[in-house]
Amino acid sequence: MSEKNPKLRGALDGIPTYKPGRPAAAGGRAAYKLSSNENPYPPLPGVLESAVGAAGTFNRYPDMACSALVAELAERFGVPAEHLATGTGSVGVAQQLIQATAGPGDEVVYAWRSFEAYPIITRISGARPVEVPLTSGEVHDLDAMADAVTERTRLVFVCNPNNPTSTVVRRAELERFLDRVPSDVLVVLDEAYREFIRDEQVPDGIELYRDRPNVCVLRTFSKAYGLAGLRVGFAVAHEPVAAALRKTAVPFGVSRIAQDAAVASLRSEDALLERVESLVAERTRVRDALIAQGWTVPESQANFVWLRLGERTLDFAAACEEAGVMVRPFAGEGVRVTIGEDAGNDLFLGAAEAFRKEL
Numbered sequence: 001m002s003e004k005n006p007k008l009r010g011a012l013d014g015i016p017t018y019k020p021g022r023p024a025a026a027g028g029r030a031a032y033k034l035s036s037n038e039n040p041y042p043p044l045p046g047v048l049e050s051a052v053g054a055a056g057t058f059n060r061y062p063d064m065a066c067s068a069l070v071a072e073l074a075e076r077f078g079v080p081a082e083h084l085a086t087g088t089g090s091v092g093v094a095q096q097l098i099q100a101t102a103g104p105g106d107e108v109v110y111a112w113r114s115f116e117a118y119p120i121i122t123r124i125s126g127a128r129p130v131e132v133p134l135t136s137g138e139v140h141d142l143d144a145m146a147d148a149v150t151e152r153t154r155l156v157f158v159c160n161p162n163n164p165t166s167t168v169v170r171r172a173e174l175e176r177f178l179d180r181v182p183s184d185v186l187v188v189l190d191e192a193y194r195e196f197i198r199d200e201q202v203p204d205g206i207e208l209y210r211d212r213p214n215v216c217v218l219r220t221f222s223k224a225y226g227l228a229g230l231r232v233g234f235a236v237a238h239e240p241v242a243a244a245l246r247k248t249a250v251p252f253g254v255s256r257i258a259q260d261a262a263v264a265s266l267r268s269e270d271a272l273l274e275r276v277e278s279l280v281a282e283r284t285r286v287r288d289a290l291i292a293q294g295w296t297v298p299e300s301q302a303n304f305v306w307l308r309l310g311e312r313t314l315d316f317a318a319a320c321e322e323a324g325v326m327v328r329p330f331a332g333e334g335v336r337v338t339i340g341e342d343a344g345n346d347l348f349l350g351a352a353e354a355f356r357k358e359l
């Protein structure tokens with residue numbers, strides 16, 4: 001018998017494992033998880049009932065084409081059903097997009113820091129990540145990103161709003177950027193936090209994709225719609241990109257429970273978006289309070305805020321944890337804090353104020 005390990009692809013060497021936000025500490029004391037950009041509200045009654053109803057059929061495979069959900073999305077966004085592709089969360093769809101476009105020798109361009117899955121899924125496919133630093137205002141540097149596109153570039157991510165800095169790119173600069181990128185390079189507008197945007201100058205990617213065959217929009221049910229645990233996201237893209245997504249999908253990846261809950265969420269959109277409105281109001285309250293405490297906080301168009309803390313990042317996160325709040329630190333850079341329940345936000349603000357006084 002051989003003692004050797006199975007041969008794994010060299011591309012996997014050194015790829016970090018995706019780091020989820022830490023859960024709230026167990027125990028008697030109030031503890032809030034503000035580390036994963038989740039929606040703090042429990043499922044709406046109609047959505048929950050529909051998911052529970054679907055659970056009664058889980059001895060069967062789900063509809064692989066997600067037909068009911070696709071039909072609902074096509075109607076909701078005014079796009080042809082053939083332009084829609086669903087997947088196991090929008091991160092699953094993002095990975096399929098890279099699988100469909102880039103392999104060894106190819107390049108994937110994105111801003112940095114941005115969503116931490118981008119380097120992981122790029123390197124898994126064997127492609128080379130090209131990371132373009134954010135501006136000093138924590139915003140995508142779209143001119144530098146367009147400059148970074150070469151004949152090896154296959155895909156560019158634009159995360160709008162950007163995770164973790166919460167900043168946005170606006171219509172004029174985004175259109176100028178899209179005009180510069182060659183039409184054979186796929187531009188993925190990752191709009192996971194779209195529903196939280198209140199800046200009217202930020203374009204809806206679904207409007208931009210219509211006459212641009214190399215633009216693909218990613219959306220998710222995990223954030224505003226509150227279905228993070230069910231794993232369902234989707235892309236809007238022209239053929240043949242949407243067709244490539246259907247080829248690269250894990251068969252039956254989106255469960256019937258997820259499909260039915262997503263349809264019910266779209267039908268309960270008014271109630272869901274009311275909750276989003278409260279989170280947007282809380283976002284303003286939290287940011288204003290932080291600024292009053294003396295912090296610099298980029299204007300947020302998402303359900304989180306960003307504090308650039310440099311070397312103090314881990315100490316700050318530890319102080320929040322001590323106060324009963326989990327936040328998401330990026331060592332040496334800063335802390336991302338999700339807007340959660342009012343009480344959790346208050347605990348966080350208390351911890352931030354105490355930390356500030358000790359500086």
Ligand SMILES: Cc1ncc(COP(=O)(O)O)c(C=O)c1O
Nearest residue numbers: 089090091115163192220222233
């Ligand atoms: C920018 C961005 N895109 C995509 C995702 C993936 O979300 P999901 O896979 O739950 O749809 C996230 C999640 O944090 C995100 O922040």
